[in-house]
Amino acid sequence: MSIKNICCLGAGYVGGPTCSVIALKCPEIKVTVADLSKDRIAQWNSEKLPIYEPGLDDVVRKCRGKNLFFSNNIEESILEADLIFISVNTPTKINGNGKGRAADLKYVEGAARIIADVAQNNKIVVEKSTVPVRAAESIANILIANQKPGVTYQILSNPEFLAEGTAVNDLLNADRVLIGGENTEAGREAVEKLCSIYEHWLPRKNIVTMNTWSSELSKLAANAMLAQRISSINSLSAVCEATGADVSEVARAVGLDSRIGSKFLQASVGFGGSCFQKDILNLVYICECLNLPEVAAYWQQVIDMNEYQKHRFTTKIIESCFNTLSGKKICILGFAFKKNTGDTRESPAIHVAKTLLDEGASIKIYDPKVDKEQIDEDLTNPYVCENPENYRKRISIYTDPYTASKDCHAIVVCTEWDEFVDLDYKKIYGNMMKPAYIFDGRKILDHQALINIGYHVQTIGKRL
């Protein structure tokens, strides 16, 4: 029997877009995205979705209420479903064993326990969340230990490779879909059923099947290797600044080698986002547990280089401004971790803002898609600051870049939003304190044009 009803536990950045695209491409399948959070589900059912993703509004509008539903009724969604995606968050543990490195599987475990409690017929359970290698075994143990008579489970690994800001396009045109399953008759049958969903819009050659543990590890490996490229080019950006080489020219030259390729060689203030750091830390922890300290140290260096890059950038700002920011106003353009998303998780802008605030600056922030409440939460939570009021009185958030930069001593570009390229920098210069500085942490501006206006300009990986 083919799949007629899908449920997804977790209506986040992955569950929401992935299931919306499945609903779009499989009109005969009922898809329900279920979440514990009442607010999140209310937003998915409203005109303003909880996440900003280009193209997502259209997909949701076409399917919602027809074969796509967002619900807090987790039990009912599980009961009805033939196939259940677990797409819950897997953050880094903040307490206990593996604190600061291991993935916290409490939400995955919670999801598995609800499935075990509720299910009354056979289910295919699909691990969509990014998990440590062999996590499917833990899910299986929970399900089997609580199995009711007549109910069987197949656990599949089906990691997600979408990037935020391009999620809909990435899902519609995926380079590959990975499906890991058991090499038994029932396992192969479950893998085929999941393949048939993706085959509604992707060619079979793009759907790769393999053993469960390879599939789980491939996801961590892909993120680790993408982040490694960014840390590699960022490390070279420091060499460029010290020697007079230009990191964009170096990246172009290196990337033209077809064995290396040109993607993910954009030097920056450092990578952010909810996954690169978390997944590499998870990989490091797994290697340590497997008694592979050399491998752990190798991947840890990717994170260390990212920290170094963020630190190097903020040090440059402070040193350029006569080594004191006390009483100065600094404008931060962009707070999201990359363009075309409102997500700020692990955004380098948080590090930049915190460092400037600790140096005594007042900061004026503009981002086209990040809400004021989100910025306030990011900069005043206990992991970032001890005295929220001391920070709050020096943070202001604006809805346009011209007001945000008025009377500032410096502008710091933290996110590569397209609109920042075309701002009227002459007008902005006229309203800034002098000397006026621009620190381009994304290498998107026309530096020579800015110098001609009168700015002092600094960027990554190039002496100006």
Ligand code: NAD
């Ligand atoms: P998210 O925090 O945006 O969403 C997770 C959702 O799961 C939350 O809304 C939470 O309320 C819900 N949840 C937790 N426990 C639940 C339960 N028992 N039942 C129902 N809902 C529950 O997370 P995300 O960014 O969508 O990431 C989800 C997973 O996908 C993570 O493992 C992540 O590493 C992985 N991933 C993320 C991305 C990305 O771009 N964000 C890309 C690929 C993979």
Ligand code: UGA
């Ligand atoms: C990343 C991966 O690209 C996805 O394949 C993966 O599914 C996802 O993580 C995940 O597992 O969560 P994402 O973090 O959404 O996606 O965005 P990326 O485009 O990878 O950017 C991550 C960070 O690296 C951003 O801060 C970005 O600005 C930075 N970056 C990216 C660079 O500094 N230089 C580059 O060349 C590319």
